[in-house]
Amino acid sequence: MPAPSQDWLRQNPAVRTVRAAACDLNGVARGKRMPARSAEKLLTDGTRFPMSVLNLDIWGEDIEDSPLVYETGDRDGVLHPTERGFVPMPWLEAPTALLPIWMYHEDGRPYMSDPRHALRACVERYRARGLRPVVAVELEFFLIDDSTRNLQVPVSPRSGKRRKAAEILSIRALDAFDAFFTDLYEACDAMDIPADAAISEAGLGQFEINLVHTDDALKAADDAWLFKMLVKGLARRHGFAASFMAKPYEDYAGSGMHAHFSVLDDDGRNIFDDGGPKGTKALLHALNGCLEAMHDSALVFAPHLNSYDRVVPGAHAPSGVCWAYENRTAAIRVPSGDPRARRIEHRVSGGDVNPYLALTAVLGAALNGIEDGKSPPDPITGNAYDLDLPRIPTDWSAAIDAFEKSDVVKRLFSQELIDNLVLTKRQEARYMAELSPSEQVEIYLDTV
Incomplete structure (x- = not known):
């Protein structure tokens, strides 16, 4: 499957906002809301958020004794789009796209506590x-x-x-x-x-x-x-x-x-x-x-x-x-x-x-x-x-x-x-x- 590109957004100009989201261990979508114009940078450079975000409890709280939080300084992972690319979110009032992403280490290694990388392996x-x-x-x-x-x-x-x-x-x-x-x-x-x-x-x-x-x-x-x-x-x-x-x-x-x-x-x-x-x-x-x-x-x-x-x-x-x-x-x-x-x-x-x-x-x-x-x-x-x-x-x-x-x-x-x-x-x-x-x-x- 080809890598996602800006073409989908150009073909869907009514979409003005994008959700970039990864799947945490509980299956909950975690990510960011951004203007559609910001998606081009995400496609080329990815985005960042703490590795601990994929390891939250069902209430969305940090795991208190997790080494991902204070022990390692709550360091960032780098998230890139999956091959899925943009998909519409028809349950929202305004035309919106979801861009699924998954997490990597800074050096490009897959983050193996990302559930999608577990299945990929x-x-x-x-x-x-x-x-x-x-x-x-x-x-x-x-x-x-x-x-x-x-x-x-x-x-x-x-x-x-x-x-x-x-x-x-x-x-x-x-x-x-x-x-x-x-x-x-x-x-x-x-x-x-x-x-x-x-x-x-x-x-x-x-x-x-x-x-x-x-x-x-x-x-x-x-x-x-x-x-x-x-x-x-x-x-x-x-x-x-x-x-x-x-x-x-x-x-x-x-x-x-x-x-x-x-x-x-x-x-x-x-x-x-x-x-x-x-x-x-x-x-x-x-x-x-x-x-x-x-x-x-x-x-x-x-x-x-x-x-x-x-x-x-x-x-x-x-x-x-x-x-x-x-x-x-x-x-x-x-x-x-x-x-x-x-x-x-x-x-x-x-x-x-x-x-x-x-x-x-x-x-x-x-x-x-x-x-x-x-x-x-x-x-x-x-x-x-x-x-x-x-x-x-x-x-x-x-x-x-x-x-x-x-x-x-x-x-x-x-x-x-x-x-x-x-x-x-x-x-x-x-x-x-x-x-x-x-x-x-x-x-x-x-x-x-």
Whole structure:
């Protein structure tokens, strides 16, 4: 993909302001607002802000004991535009462009605690073996009336009614918010986000939109990150909230971000395809890598306190470490269908994840498995919730400890990123313990 240039701004003269933003460890956009005329210098020279900015807690506060702050003088990183280039921000009133950026050291080395660089390094591991992952994600989210402390489904703009029931695959539920979804799809087209089918889901006011697969894993993560910003921003323009938090309603299913992937070789052949329903040894090896990393990388898939309300048996989210063919109760599902599209569906991540970290953990674990060449346990059959299986951590503190101490995680992420994420989550855990449940929901509703 060519480097971004001023051409986009010249072709869109109504855009007078630009947001230059990078993704922090929590998936939050951090950056600057500037006049469009200042973007030319940013394209050539980049911009600067403290490295600690990519390592803030969920409230946007410094990590108190982070070496990135006082110990090193809160030094700057240099941020350059990603290959994505300018994208419009259709949820704002005035025509505005977003320019995604990522962080480097002063000497030009990638800053490896930048989540996008973590995924880039993973993709380069694949490239070194003559391989290329093909990735698609499914993103679930809630539309919510948060005008009071009592969260509820928004009133339908079409009927004026508030339907207080889950409506799985309901056309009526989609039609109730047709104006929102029409604007959303138009905005996705404008932002080059490949939105595909939308469905209503099992939670109150819950929906899912699939993003079309791509053989550029960085673009897949960019698409997911931008999509989350778009959905939340556009919902506010329509008079309600949208949230990707894992579980806003205690009695209903939570939201996930399922990742589908296959792997191509240099000849464009899917290395998981054996022409039949079972898949190749490479598929089995990748499955085993994902299973071996699942427990210790749970902090990436369930990064927040609220995340663990979702990881409970019988709530449409996996809680046991297992895999299966065509079985949605398993943590990892191998879908049926055309063997040429044989792939793995990793179902553990909540909707509240950082897409760059989540895809790094999934794809990196699969490559570990391909490199190690070990076969997985037999696939399960039946209801995974009824089986005696190794468990994904159901406690935030346990997940933090496992992530910090794991040798498997060290194969997926830089030590700097591991240390920074652990410090961030421990600080958040201390402060979240001081808040009431409603206060916790309030902070997660808009941020994740």
